[in-house]
Amino acid sequence: KYTAVRPDSMTFEPLQMVGYELTPAEILVDHPKGVEYAHILKDADLYPMIFDKNDEVISFPPIINGTLTMVTDDTKNLFIDMTGTDFKAVNYALNVLCTMLADMGCSIETCTNHYPDQDIISPDFEPRPWTVDIAYINDYLGLNLGKEEIVKAFRKVRFDARQGEKEGTIDVLVPAYRGDLLHPVDLTEEVAIGYGYDNLPTTLVLTASAGQYHPKVEQQNDIRKILIGMGFQEVVNFILSNKEKSFGATRRKWRDGIIIKNPVSKEYDTTRQDLLSGLLQNLQDNKHEPLPIRIFEVGDVVTLDKREETGARRDVHISCVIYSKETEYTEIRSVLDTFLGLYGIENFTLKAVSNPFGMEGRTADIFVDTQRIGTIGELHPEIIENFDLEEPVTFLEMNIENL
Numbered sequence: 001k002y003t004a005v006r007p008d009s010m011t012f013e014p015l016q017m018v019g020y021e022l023t024p025a026e027i028l029v030d031h032p033k034g035v036e037y038a039h040i041l042k043d044a045d046l047y048p049m050i051f052d053k054n055d056e057v058i059s060f061p062p063i064i065n066g067t068l069t070m071v072t073d074d075t076k077n078l079f080i081d082m083t084g085t086d087f088k089a090v091n092y093a094l095n096v097l098c099t100m101l102a103d104m105g106c107s108i109e110t111c112t113n114h115y116p117d118q119d120i121i122s123p124d125f126e127p128r129p130w131t132v133d134i135a136y137i138n139d140y141l142g143l144n145l146g147k148e149e150i151v152k153a154f155r156k157v158r159f160d161a162r163q164g165e166k167e168g169t170i171d172v173l174v175p176a177y178r179g180d181l182l183h184p185v186d187l188t189e190e191v192a193i194g195y196g197y198d199n200l201p202t203t204l205v206l207t208a209s210a211g212q213y214h215p216k217v218e219q220q221n222d223i224r225k226i227l228i229g230m231g232f233q234e235v236v237n238f239i240l241s242n243k244e245k246s247f248g249a250t251r252r253k254w255r256d257g258i259i260i261k262n263p264v265s266k267e268y269d270t271t272r273q274d275l276l277s278g279l280l281q282n283l284q285d286n287k288h289e290p291l292p293i294r295i296f297e298v299g300d301v302v303t304l305d306k307r308e309e310t311g312a313r314r315d316v317h318i319s320c321v322i323y324s325k326e327t328e329y330t331e332i333r334s335v336l337d338t339f340l341g342l343y344g345i346e347n348f349t350l351k352a353v354s355n356p357f358g359m360e361g362r363t364a365d366i367f368v369d370t371q372r373i374g375t376i377g378e379l380h381p382e383i384i385e386n387f388d389l390e391e392p393v394t395f396l397e398m399n400i401e402n403l
Contacts, residue, residue, distance in 0.1 A: 001050070001051050001085075002048070002049075002050050002081075003048075003049060003050075003051070003375060004046035004047060004048055004049065004202075005024065005045055005046065005049045006046060006047075007023065007025035007142075008023045008024075008025050008026050009023075010024070010049075011022065011023050012056075012057035012066050013066060013067045014027055014029070014031055014033075014034075014060070014065070014066060014067065015064055015065050015066065015067055015069070015070060016032070016033070016064075016065045017030075017031060017126060017184075018067055018301075018378065024047045024049070024063075025042060025059055026064060027064060028041065028058065028063070031064060033063055033064045034036050034064065036139065036266075037063050038063075040062060040063075041063075047060065048060070049063050050081055050082065051279065056068050058079065059081050061081065061083040062084075065148065078101075079104075080094065080097060080098070082094045082097075084107045088179075089179070091122065091124065092125070092177070092179030093179075094121050094122060094123050095124070095125065095176045095177045095179070096177045098123045098125075099125070099175075099176070099177040099185065099201070101142060102388065105314075105329055109122065110122060110123065113276065117217060121178070121329060124176065124224060124355075125176040126176060127160065127173035127174055127175055127176060128173070128174040128176070128181075129172070129173060129174075130171070130172045130173075130174055130181075130184075130187060131164050131166070131169050131170070131171050131172070132172060132184045132187045132188070133168060133170075133184075134146075134147060134150060134168050134169065134170060136184055137150060137170075137187075137188050137191050139326065140185065140188045141188065141191065141192055141195070141200065142201060142203065143195070143201075143387075144198070144261070145191075145195070147163050147170060149195070149247070150170055150191055151163070152194070153174055153190075153191045153192075153193075153194030153195045154170070154187075154190065154191060154194060155194070156193075156194035157190045157194045158175060158195050159172055159173065159175065159187075159190060160172070160173040161173070161176060163303070172187060174186070174187075176215065190262065200359060209344060209359075216244070216316060219267075219316075219400065219403070220298045220316065220400075222299055222343075223298055223318055223343070223400065226339055226342050226343065227296045227318075227320065230335060230338060230339070231294055232294045232295060232296040232298055232320055233294065233295050233296070234295070234297065234298070234403055235278075235279065235295050235296070235297050235343065236271075236280050236297065236299070237275070237278035237279075237281075237297060238268065238272075238278075238298065239271055239272055239280070239300055239301075239302065240260070240268035240269075240271060240272070241261075241268065241269070241270055241271065241272040241277065241278065242266070242267050242268065242269060242270070243257075243259070243269050243270045245277065245281065246270065246273070246277040247318065248272070249277075249280075249383065249386040249387060250276075250280070250357060250383055250386070251279055251356040251380060251382055251383060252356045252357075253359070255269065255273075256304050257270055257273055257302075257303070257304060258270055258271045258302060258312060265363050271301075271302040271312075272302070272303050272398060273302065273303055274301055274317065274319070275297045275299060275301065275317050275318070275319035275397060276319045276357065276397050278297065278319070278396055279295060279296075279297060279319055279320075279321045279395075280321070280377065280383070280389075281389050282295060283295075283321060283387065283389055283393065284387045284388055284389060285324050287323070287388070287389055287390065290314070291323065291324045291325065292323060292324030292327065293321075293322070293323040293324070294320070294321075294322050294323075294388065295320070295321060296319060297317065297318070297319055297322040298317075298400075299316070299317065299318050300312070300314050300315070300316060300317075301315055302314050303314075303315070315399050315401050316399070316400050316401055317374075317397060317398065317399055317400065318396075318397070318398050318400050319337060319395070319396065319397040320395065320396045320397075321379075321393055321394065321395045321396075322335075322390060322393065322394045322395075323389065323391055323392075323393050324392070325354060325391050325392070326392075327377060327378075327391075327392050327393065328362075328379050328392065328394065329362050329376075329377060329394065331394055332376055332377070332394035332395065332396055333381055335396060336366070336376055336396055343403065345368060345403065347368060347369060348366060348367060348368045349366075349367045350364040350365070350367070350376070351365050352364050352365055353365045353375075355375055355377065356385055357375065357377065357379060357380060358375070358377030358379065358380055358382070358395075359378045359379070359380050359381070359394065360379065362377050362378040363375065363376070363377030363378065364377060366398060368402075368403070371402065373398050373399050373400075373402070373403070374397050374398030374399060375395075375396075375397055375398075376395070376396045376397075377394070377395060378393070378394050378395075379392070379393035379394065379395055
């Protein structure tokens with residue numbers, strides 16, 4: 001049975017803590033998975049719980065299962081419980097998982113879920129019926145396929161299909177594991193796959209035009225050429241980042257930024273506000289490589305800005321780091337002088353500042369005329385330790401929007 005219990009009303013033995021009987025409330029404090037997902041049940045008076053017929057705990061969703069469900073080399077039967085806030089999405093996910101197991105040779109059995117208003121058998125592999133116009137498909141694909149050819153294309157991609165009851169249509173049965181089909185254009189894509197992309201006719205557009213790079217892209221390409229010529233290697237990181245690694249590990253307090261409401265992974269719960277944090281992670285992942293390591297990145301950062309229509313502003317930054325036994329401020333300063341000189345900027349000045357990233361007295365802001373465009377310096381020893389690095393690091397980061 002799937003029910004709800006009070007946080008301190010019972011105990012059970014959770015996975016990964018064999019021999020320890022804990023209440024649901026204790027699991028949220030003492031169990032690693034409980035700590036990780038405790039926020040989901042914050043301020044809840046009742047916690048969800050799934051029991052078997054002997055009133056033993058199968059699962060405390062979405063936190064942890066009971067040891068009753070522990071899988072070993074001798075396990076032959078699996079009970080799959082899947083919970084969520086969207087009934088349709090949960091059932092699609094269940095169908096995908098079950099059909100994948102069936103494809104591996106497993107036998108799938110159903111169970112009846114008793115809801116207050118109805119009983120539902122799951123998993124439900126009943127295909128979903130769709131009707132699509134033949135003319136719609138041909139118009140999108142630039143073809144003139146007959147109904148037999150379209151039916152054949154559907155069946156090649158494992159969709160059952162037949163001529164529709166209405167003239168000029170095709171009735172399609174969509175497999176239960178295909179929850180990604182939302183619109184007739186999705187079915188048109190399946191026909192294209194079944195027909196074969198290589199068989200689609202190639203045509204030229206009616207209007208002749210010549211493409212060219214956006215000026216910002218040309219600027220970034222010029223910067224890449226300069227830095228590669230100076231012995232740096234380019235890296236490309238995700239624009240999504242981790243709040244703790246970007247700020248906590250770099251001696252900075254969180255400042256207003258974009259928080260992803262429902263991130264796929266906790267590793268990507270915000271957008272980056274600088275490139276340097278990502279480069280430090282690259283150094284940590286590659287510190288075993290031969291020294292020196294000289295890497296750079298040119299890419300977008302996102303900051304909140306009420307003046308923008310979307311409430312956020314995207315700027316292009318450049319950042320470089322040098323990781324070696326001998327690197328110091330003088331070396332990264334020579335990189336800055338050479339870069340700005342080759343870029344045609346001579347009227348820049350430096351002003352010593354206190355910066356969480358840098359060592360006191362070895363860090364400066366970069367100004368062009370009176371506008372601050374970036375920071376340069378030696379990385380603070382605490383950050384070096386936080387990223388488990390073993391040698392000094394010098395860094396440079398600039399906003400190139402107005403260069």
